[in-house]
Amino acid sequence: MDRYDRQIRFQGFSESGQENLSRATVMVMGAGALGTHVSELLTRMGAGKLITIDMDIVEMTNLHRQTLYTEEDVRLMKPKVEALKEELGQINSDVVIKTLNTELASNNIIGILKEHQPDIVIDAMDHFEIRFLINEACHKLGIPWVYGAAVGSKGSVYAIDFDGPCLKCLMDTMPASGESCEINGVLPPVITQTAGIEVSEAIRFLSGAGFSKKLITIDTFGMNYKTMNIDALKNDDCTVCGQHNYEHLEKETFRPVQSNCGRVFTLRFDDEIFEEELQGKIIKENRFVKFINYDGYDMTLFNDGRMNVYGLEGQEEAETLYLEIAGSLSANFHK
Incomplete structure (x- = not known):
């Protein structure tokens, strides 16, 4: 002590x-x-x-x-x-x-x-x-x-x-x-x-x-x-502590394309994508992550299938990029 x-x-x-x-x-x-x-x-x-x-x-x-x-x-x-x-x-x-x-x-x-x-x-x-x-x-x-x-x-x-x-x-x-x-x-x-x-x-x-x-x-x-x-x-009729209704536990937390802090979007794929040969240039990598330049975009691909893409202007651009990458993979790979 x-x-x-x-x-x-x-x-x-x-x-x-x-x-x-x-x-x-x-x-x-x-x-x-x-x-x-x-x-x-x-x-x-x-x-x-x-x-x-x-x-x-x-x-x-x-x-x-x-x-x-x-x-x-x-x-x-x-x-x-x-x-x-x-x-x-x-x-x-x-x-x-x-x-x-x-x-x-x-x-x-x-x-x-x-x-x-x-x-x-x-x-x-x-x-x-x-x-x-x-x-x-x-x-x-x-x-x-x-x-x-x-x-x-x-x-x-x-x-x-x-x-x-x-x-x-x-x-x-x-x-x-x-x-x-x-x-x-x-x-x-x-x-x-x-x-x-x-x-x-x-x-x-x-x-x-x-x-x-x-x-x-x-x-x-x-x-x-x-x-x-x-x-x-304190709300006696609160859906959580009053009624024990857990709506967030009962639904998907994340969407395939999600905006984060800054001009960063997360695109979600199955983890098999980490072993796929993607278009673009791998700048550096380790067993956890790959840093890739793809068609002018910098992106970080994690071994669980998450892909953070930097510098996107908005949701529409992010969704277009998601569909482009997903289309280059087997249909089984994207969520």
Whole structure:
């Protein structure tokens, strides 16, 4: 316990809190900006087992806000979870680090949660479709979770159990995707602050103090910090926590052509495409990913069949490209 002496000395946490943390399994969904900060904090604090899930590789634009990744990781096109595991293992060898290089979706999230049985889940995703899916999966399985989001200079955190409102109570309809890091930018300090509050909620819960029951919002540039007790927003007729209706779990999470943050579209094919001889030039590759220039487009092809295409002007152009690539393959290859 000597390495954790300074946090144990805090009366609200103490040795019993440390013992609970050291026995806990924490699942961090996402290894981007929030996920890397959250994972590093929990590793330094001595979580028992840390499970981090992500499906992307490290890119140069990640480095200004995603901790622990390096330019060498970018050069090698390392999956984020692989790079993160290496660094976390150097920080605290007592923490069991488990990583899943996979994309969370309606067809696998329940199985992942059942297999790994986390005591708490921390959200570090970057869009609400997945957060609504996490909300339903955690409610269905009775797992507490911490919602967190950051864009521009603003961040928000809300820890969810079954005494207070769930995410669906707060946001009856999914927010529009107009506010994004590509449009609004993101300042690294708001990432650090938001991740810190997420971890604070997690260790409160694990130490026995319980969640704060507050929606916490910050503006790191405006120097504002607000909290709001949202018990009044609990909806007894909520389709999730009131009626146990899990619509996001019951439908396909992703479409064959999907817009992401920035002028990036993801095209989805079956994983056999990774072994296919595609038109275009392979710039570099490893067993996880291939970087390809195809007809003037730069694209990253992952070994699970996802293809990120950069610089597209809109949905119509993306769908045209999808049909073109799919048409050059056997009909069995595209989803």
